[in-house]
Amino acid sequence: xxxxxxxxxxxxxxxxxxxxxxxxxxxxxxxxxxxxxxxxxxxxxxxxxxxxxxxxxxxxxxxxxxxxxxxxxxxxxxxxxxxxxxxxxxxxxxxxxxxxxxxxxxxxxxxxxxxxxxxxxxxxxxxxxxxxxxxxxxxxxxxxxxxxxx
Numbered sequence: 001x002x003x004x005x006x007x008x009x010x011x012x013x014x015x016x017x018x019x020x021x022x023x024x025x026x027x028x029x030x031x032x033x034x035x036x037x038x039x040x041x042x043x044x045x046x047x048x049x050x051x052x053x054x055x056x057x058x059x060x061x062x063x064x065x066x067x068x069x070x071x072x073x074x075x076x077x078x079x080x081x082x083x084x085x086x087x088x089x090x091x092x093x094x095x096x097x098x099x100x101x102x103x104x105x106x107x108x109x110x111x112x113x114x115x116x117x118x119x120x121x122x123x124x125x126x127x128x129x130x131x132x133x134x135x136x137x138x139x140x141x142x143x144x145x146x147x148x149x150x
Contacts, residue, residue, distance in 0.1 A: 009031075009032050009033065009054045009124055010034075011028055011035065011056070011057060012035050012044070012053035012056045013025060013034060014037075014039070014040075014041070014043070014044040014058040015039070015058070015059040016039050016062045016063055017059075021037045022037070028120075035051045035053050040062045040064040040065065041063075041069065042064040044065075044070045055084065056083045057083075057084050057120075058083060058084075059086055060094060060098075061087070068097055071083050075102045082123050082124070083103045083104055084103065084107065084119055085098045085106045085107070086112060087106070087108060088110075095130055095132060099128075105119050105128055105130060106129075108131060111131055
């Protein structure tokens with residue numbers, strides 16, 4: 001099959017910054033089908049349930065419902081959503097809470113230019129992608145939350 005006929009993986013964007021979402025959309029559209037772009041956690045829930053995206057890219061801090069609780073509710077409802085958090089929060093507590101809630105990835109926003117597309121590809125392939133920027137050498141891949149750490 002020709003590459004231009006291949007189905008693009010679907011993505012849902014959630015962030016309260018509309019300009020950020022638009023820039024993200026432009027970055028993703030050559031490779032991904034952006035199904036929707038929403039500005040709060042409740043809209044994230046509604047869009048994810050209605051559209052069933054292959055990957056959800058979400059911020060943590062959003063109005064109405066934060067990203068962590070939106071993902072918790074999605075996973076309680078249906079599960080199986082592949083979520084990558086994109087956040088300004090770099091403290092380990094946020095990253096670990098995202099993993100605990102079932103996220104497949106976490107990227108601090110300052111690393112998006114270098115890490116966003118590789119993270120999406122890895123998550124679509126069934127892996128995880130978590131960045132811990134406070135470490136001297138960034139660790140991009142972590143074992144799944146249910147595995148024992150090495």
